Amino acid sequence: METALTTQRVFKVVFVGDSGVGKSSFIHRFCNNSFNPSFSATIGVDFQVKTIQIKDTVIVLQLWDTAGQERFRSITKQYFRKADGVVVMYDVTSEASFVNVRNWMTSIKVQSNPVRLKYKENVDEKTVIEILGNKTDMAEGDDHRVVRMNDGKKLALEYESLFFECSAKSGINIQESMAAMADLLKDKEDEELEKALHIHDDPVEKKKCCK
Ligand code: GTP
DSSP states (O other): OOOOOOEEEEEEEEEEESTTSSHHHHHHHHHHSOOOTTOOOOOSEEEEEEEEEETTEEEEEEEEEEOOSGGGHHHHHTTTTTOSEEEEEEETTOHHHHHHHHHHHHHTTOOOOTTSSSOSSSSOTTOEEEEEEEOGGGGGGGSSOOSOHHHHHHHHHHTTOEEEEOOTTTOTTHHHHHHHHHHHHHHHHHHHHHHHHHHHHSOOOOOOOOO
């Protein structure tokens, strides 16, 4: 009988970031490999599913696209809970969207950790965070770039996050950044499963026989 070589994992990934940074465009590019320049602002929250394969594992990513606009904040907040992964996006041509990454981190309750003492105080320790600087196509020749790649990298280091620059328009680093997140999600889950198995492996002191 033929046995299935693959196992399947399902992860919830929530996208946050200022309005207009390109969250919907990124998800659209990732799921449909196309770019629609006339996207309108997300109302509340949208949802899409994308399946990818990493080695012998099929990974189902549930992608939650939240609205960046302030007026939807009370709705979008509810979606951070129980996220396996969070993508915090900024636009490399917008200083304000980069500055706001820290505010987004606060609202998903991830603490920056310059001295590596306190980290992810209020979200699950295994939540994977990824910072993405989008719209690199507009920064070619550094014409419209206002956020340097190094500053993005430094911020990601501070929050112990994955980091990529990408472009929903050109398609650069779309698959790569999501594959990196999926890979880490899988590794972290493997670690958890391993830990859970070892709990049952703990040597139990044998009762002494009274004979
Ligand atoms: P909200 O739904 O309001 O939170 O916005 P959003 O973050 O989902 O942004 P959206 O994907 O709607 O994109 C906003 C605008 O930026 C649109 O006009 C997109 O066409 C444009 N855009 C998105 N990604 C890129 C990119 O990589 N390059 C360029 N040049 N434009 C982009």
